[in-house]
Amino acid sequence: MIVDVIIPAFNEENAVGLVVKDIPKKLVRNIVVVDNNSSDRTAEVARTEGAVVVREHHQGYGAACLKGIATLMDFSPRPDVVVFLDADYSDHPEEMGSLLAPIESGSAELVIGSRALGKREKGAMMPQQIFGNWLATRLMRVLYRAKFTDLGPFRAITSTALETIEMKDRDFGWTVEMQVKTLKKNIAVAEVPVSYRKRRGVSKITGTIQGTAMAGYKIITTIFKYA
Secondary structure (H helix, E strand, O other), rough: EEEEEEEEOOOOOOOOOHHHHHOOOOOOOOEEEEEOOOOHOOOOOHHHOOOEEEEEOOOHHHHHHHHHHHHHOEEEEEEEEEOOOOOOOOOOOOHHHHHHHHHHHHOOOOOEEOOOOEOOOOOOOOOHHHHHHHHHHHHHHHHOOOOOOOOOOOEEHHHHHHHHHHHHOOOOOOHHHHOOOOOOHOEEEEEEEEEEEOOOOOOOOOHHHHHHHHHHHHHHHHHOOOO
């Protein structure tokens, strides 16, 4: 099973190298770091640790992820599975094997790493994140009969499923769009517990009132958009 990794990154020079270093190299073929207009040494640090670095000039989490996908689809052969994780070192890359297990067994094509089910360091998630995840997953339960507990960024999806759902979102609605579209397409999904720690540096989203409000609005509207 060929596994490639996408790491969207914006000004994460103090964390991205740690993320790349902790990824189990025996499990993955390529690690693609998408530099989303960083003004620091993010690209240099990632490249030094052995990652393939590409640049996405359009600012946005989803835009960076889409750039990463486009890059992987040019590889030969294409990956069987794509893993996404953040560049802030809040996820534990060494837990990637657990994330891939349901795909390897054939029981799921999308696996979400759930911070709600796993061990979460105190203060790793802001109160607004916890409430936002609760609200979003509750809405998906009501509208789609989904049993998600989290919108966690640490996730794995087969390339086949990724092509089927045709991701479009270029900013804050990315994670929930993926989950909702897999439900709409009757693609098998699963969750596994993952650990979560305090990120390195300040969040560009939950670290500001404006970022939190914009992300919350986009997530909620995306859930209703596909209902």
